[in-house]
Amino acid sequence: MNCETLMNQDEHIQSVLHKQSKKMRNDYRIRLNASIDCIRVLLRQGHSFRGHDETESSLNPGNFLIQLEFLGAHNKEINDVVLKNAPKNCKLTSPDIQKDIVSACVTETINIIIGDVGDSLFSILVDESRDVSTKEQIYNLSMSKLRGQGFDGASNMQDKFNGLKALILKKNPCAFYIHCFAHQLQLALIAVAKKNLPISNFFRVVGDVLNVVGASCKSSDLLREKHSDFIVEALERGELSSGRGLNQETTLQRAGDTRWWSHYNSLISLISMFSAVIDVLEIIFRR
Template sequence: MLKLLASYNKEVDAVVLDNAPQNAIYTSPSIQKEILHVFARKVQNEIRNEIGNAKFCLIVDEARDESRREQMALVVRFVDKHGFVKERLIDVVHVKDTTSATLKQEICSALSHHNLNIQNVRGQGYDGASNMRGEWKGLQALIIQECPYAYYVHCFAHQLQLALVAAAKEVVDVHAFFQSLSNIINVVCSSCKRNDELRSAYATEISHLVATNQIETGRGANQIGTLKRSGDTRWSSHFNSICSLLRMFGATTSGRFGY
């Protein structure tokens, strides 16, 4: 990034990397984070200016990151001054839990930080979890208490995925297949011991295939994983679940698990 910036600006090039005075090359972790925060604030300010005084909708979801910290993504949907509908990720906030009260508090804090008035909210788009869509104590209900025009709409992606799953279950063969797939994953992954046995069997299979030159090797190839569960509201999760079983089919049918 510094090389890219230096290539576009002679003044920057004169004070970074090899040309940095007093060895101030600005590549330490703390400086890198500070630079990223500066970039983030610049982008957020541009988004805020783009919104202006327009009414907007909230799109919110939360998930755990690699460090197992719960993170809430806050997206605003609005119509700009040229009449185009825009969606902008305005913030990612760490939340201590996913209760509706905590999420509402963090959303209000984030909106206030960006000088956005919650009274200008005209829509809410969340998933179908009880803490989000609850009629009395859900996040959408708490927001409506402060802004009665902020109508809640269940995430269309989730609705479509649920509709596809429900339609697929009406096909007997498809339903039976995924039921069997779910049973296999539950038997193997519900036990730490069986999961370790699966990994061991798969590692043995990979070693044999490598020794007999039946698969290619390389950095990042042939990673030892486990079977993946499918979720009714997660896009591509059924496909990924099938792929994981195909990849580890030999280890799964090795006789240790009865399949």
């Protein structure tokens, strides 16, 4: 019997280990490709990856995990090896893994751009800090071929001595600079709005309300509590729809001085939490 067992290579311990290792490698490849596919979609659409709460009980764990869950729900082969069905030490969903895959995508994209540009003249449009821009965004392209540069009016970009504009011009005086037209439009909208007294007063009042309600951690916690109570009551009355990703707003967004769209987002967040804001203001007034 021992002889027959020894002669049966399929039962040999090395054969069993080899089969298991082959399956593990195959599962790993499927799991990795699934994560890569999800990240490629998010990068192409310019969406965020992370969620505020990425636990298994979270209703909105973030775009990456939602995308991976969706992919598994429509492919049994993938579903069998990802998320809950993946080994705890090899889920390939951690922030570090996501960053590694993104870095690999960046490298491939840069190589394609460099290949396409070749020896041609080119311009750059940058929206980053000085260090990141000079070391990462220029891709090792030939500075002698650079003929145009464009970005917003931030000091780290346009500073006469240490701004990105000055650093590039020192290396190549032919790199003509153009202030980003989109940013100029933003600044024009802000300037016009400030000259209009009703609009200016309106946004001043909105800013004062946000400052009062968010003046302390206690007030912020009270705002979240009141808003949560409002959501529960509205759901019970059927005034709000329930579902994944809905009714997640729990903070008020502040408007920026040079970003018109931030004023819009600030108003949207204030409207969605208006009832809770009024309750908090009344409590603060009675103190």
